[in-house]
Amino acid sequence: MDVARSEVLEIGTSVACRSCQARHGVVCGALSAGQLIELGRHSLRRKVDAGCEIIAQGSENSFYSNIMRGVVKLCKVMPDGRQQIVGLQFAPDFVGRPFVRESTLSAEAATDAEICVFPRNLLERMILETRELQRSLHAQALIELDAAREWMLTLGRRTAEEKVASLLHLIAAHAETATATSTAFDLSLSRAEIADFLGLTIETVSRQLTRLRKSGVIRIENIRHITVPDMDALAKKISG
Amino acid sequence: MDVARSEVLEIGTSVACRSCQARHGVVCGALSAGQLIELGRHSLRRKVDAGCEIIAQGSENSFYSNIMRGVVKLCKVMPDGRQQIVGLQFAPDFVGRPFVRESTLSAEAATDAEICVFPRNLLERMILETRELQRSLHAQALIELDAAREWMLTLGRRTAEEKVASLLHLIAAHAETATATSTAFDLSLSRAEIADFLGLTIETVSRQLTRLRKSGVIRIENIRHITVPDMDALAKKISG
DNA sequence: ATGAAGACTTGATCTGGATCAAATCGCAAT
DNA sequence: ATTGCGATTTGATCCAGATCAAGTCTTCAT
Secondary structure (H helix, E strand, O other), rough: OOOOHHHHHHHOOOOOOOOHHHHHHHHHHHHHHHHHHHHHHHHHHEEEEEOOEEEEEOEEEOEEEEEEOOOOEEEEEEEOOOOEEEEEEEEEOEEOOOOOOOOOOOOEEEOOOEEEEEEHHHOOOOOOOOHHHHHHHHHHHHHHHHHHHHHHHHHHHHHHHHHHHHHHHHHHHHHEEOOOOEEEEOOOHHHHOOOOOOOOHHHHHHHHHHHHHHHHOEEEEEOOOOEEEOHHHHHHHOOO | HHHHHHHHHOOOOOOOOOHHHHHHHOOOOOOOOOHHHHHHHOOOOEEOOOEEEEEOOOOOOOOEEEEEEEEEEEEEEOOOOOOOEEEEOOOOOEOOOOOOOOOOEEEEEEEOEEEEEEEHHHHHHHHHOOHHHHHHHHHHHHHHHHHHHHHHHHHOOHHHHHHHHHOOOHHHOOOOOOOOOEEEEEEOOOOOHHHHHHOOOOOHHHHHHHHHHHHOOEEEEEEEEEEEOOHHHHOOOOOO
């Protein structure tokens, strides 16, 4: 499971990019052409399996990644094992924490994913040198901050049913397969992961999903695939 | 109560700085000398009373502030009145959301405070022009993001007693009056505000505070002033 | 001083979600 | 097909924290 991770850790600035030049633009949409080439020379495209830990909580922030495909969950665990997912990242988000040596959270692939990896010193040097890169990372940090605060409201003040509806809404917003009203998507997360995102137990998540199914708001095509016939009906379940 | 706010809203780029030059360095410690002068010419020092709303949720982000003294709470409210505090800001933090027109949260003085106010267009222009300002705002955004995620763990996975202990620890960390082991501080927040920060009710907050008092971890000098004889004992209450 | 209105504490009871305990459902290996 | 195992659902019970209901303590106006 951790093979991919140990390979990643061996990367240095002198490692050549293997195969990603062609699709770099997808990942780094906010960067200028010059930066793409610069990153391309020193980065490495990697496939990681679902469950693979990209960054470990408490480890050194020795490299950074761009997500090219898949979903990455950011996770905090307490000494006694209690666990909270504190963010979900989708392509083309950036994963890593500039300017801090030790990671306060772990990043783990929630689905099979592809990431573009490059070393810490390169990123931090480029942030200092390149206005546009700093600006896009600043913008992403502010967007993640808004998302984290929105989630604080969900964790602190919403009921279990509202929490589950909020998560479905969040994931649906990132799905491609949407018609005018209806949306279908992969959940990307197990019941246990959903529980850790929502501050609930797996039993409560399961019960609330069947509740939403019985009320006609969602259809559970199979254990990881959901259809929302009417997004407005789902949205109504979120607030009072 | 809202007098100060309406005054603030009239500020434009041409308003002269009244009396803050002397103490600008305190607020904008991360900025270079040139920026201090630049901000000084266009900013306005204001005193705001406890309870005064600095920014309203849903309103336009028409100005930004630096906190010079006091505590500011960031708050989200739901249509049905449920409410969650999503951040506490202390001097010399920056309050405001660059690059977004409408505010998704309100900012309210939790204590009497002094802030240094300047207009949106000035700040956004300066971010684009000044490397060091962008860098320091990017750094603050990342620190706030770490804090928000730490708080997500507290909201999602900690018990009521651990939540209250976490908040006391957070506020104590910003108090000046600390000896080697013991710390005394003003709470800055009412029981209702503490409840809204922790996702609890005021009754539960009150009960947990007396619990911590009876177990000897804190002394309640009066309703808003706490002494922690031993910070390590408080820290032990936070995790398992 | 006296009274009135908030803010806080304390007690009694209720309840949403946790915990404990079986099923049941995949699904991969044989 | 059968077995085994982990993931999920479902049911029964429990409990931490919510809700309801009095008090008490502060503060401030008269």
